[in-house]
Every structure is written in C-alpha cells, then in structure tokens.
Amino acid sequence: MSEFTNVTVVKKANVFFGGNVVSRTVIFEDGTKKTLGFIQPGEYTFNTAAAEVMEILSGEMEVSIQGQAEKLIIKGEGVFDVPENSSFTMNVTAHADYICSFAK
Template sequence: MITENQYFDGNVKSLGFQTAEGKATVGIINPGEYEFGTSQKEIMNVIEGQLSALLPNENDWKIYKAGCSFEVKANASFKVKTDIQTAYLCVYK
C-alpha cells in the first residue's frame, strides 16, 4: 500500500511504501527550514539537490549532497534546510 504524506503546508511531500527490509518514504522538500521528530531510526538518503542538516547533539550544520546520507536515532529530532528543491529516500529501521 502506498501512503501520501504532507508536512509544513505542503512544502514537504512524501510517498510511503514497504520494502523487503521495512518501511521507507521517497519525497521532495521545497526550499525552507524544517524540524522533524523520529520514532524509529531513520536513514536519510539525498537523491537530488542538497540538504543542510543539524543532527541531534551536534552544534554545526552539515551539508549532504546527492548521493550522501545521514542517520538519526529513534526518539530524536533534527532540522534540515535547503535553498533548492531536494529529493530524498528515507529508510526506517
């Protein structure tokens, strides 16, 4: 089953689906800054564009370009920002 999600007044949209390893989402983030919370471990893969991310327990933003990824533990929050539309694949563990 495919699920559709919208966040931040439609500025972040994703489609949820099941993989052989579990739940995943693929989506687009419009330019802006956003804060997300996790309930499971998340592995965020940047497919196109780039994201700056402020991860838990970090003081500095880091840039993740297409082909790069980062992980966020369960029950945490993190911020992302971008100046261009960015596509991502998020895998939940």
C-alpha cells in the same frame, strides 16, 4: 539501485509543512518501510520515534541533528543517520529528492 521491485505503495501521500514536504510510503516484502519524497526550499524540523537513514538523491541543504554539534552540508547526494527519539532540522536551499529508511 535505481528502482525498487516487489513492493506495496501506500496511495495516500504524507504531506507536511503545508505541502512543502511530500512523500509516499513504500512497504517491502520483509515489512521494512521507506518513504520517497520531495522537499521545497525552506527550513523544516522533523521529530523521530524510530531511527532513520536519510538518503538525499539531489538538492542542497544544511542539516542539524539533535545532539550533534557539527552541521552537515549536502550539495547533490548525501546520506545521514538520525537516532531514535530525536529530531533534525533541514535548511533546504535547492529542491531535494530523498529516500527515508526506517529502522524495524
């Protein structure tokens, strides 16, 4: 799917790590939420309350997910799940475009 229809977009941006990670929240008719964002190269650790699915649309990175021994290497597109009440670290080496989907 290359676009979302019938959604509400929150105007205020989500800005993290001094502006190196920026996203916008999209709310669907059924109440589910996603963020659409862009990440500059660097290393970033995120803490999760709810489970998340990270869909990388472009970029290059190494991802470490709390509790998982193996690191994920993503070049181009990729998807990974993050459990609730967890964290993950992204070491981004090329600008990344992403969609984060949150569990209801």
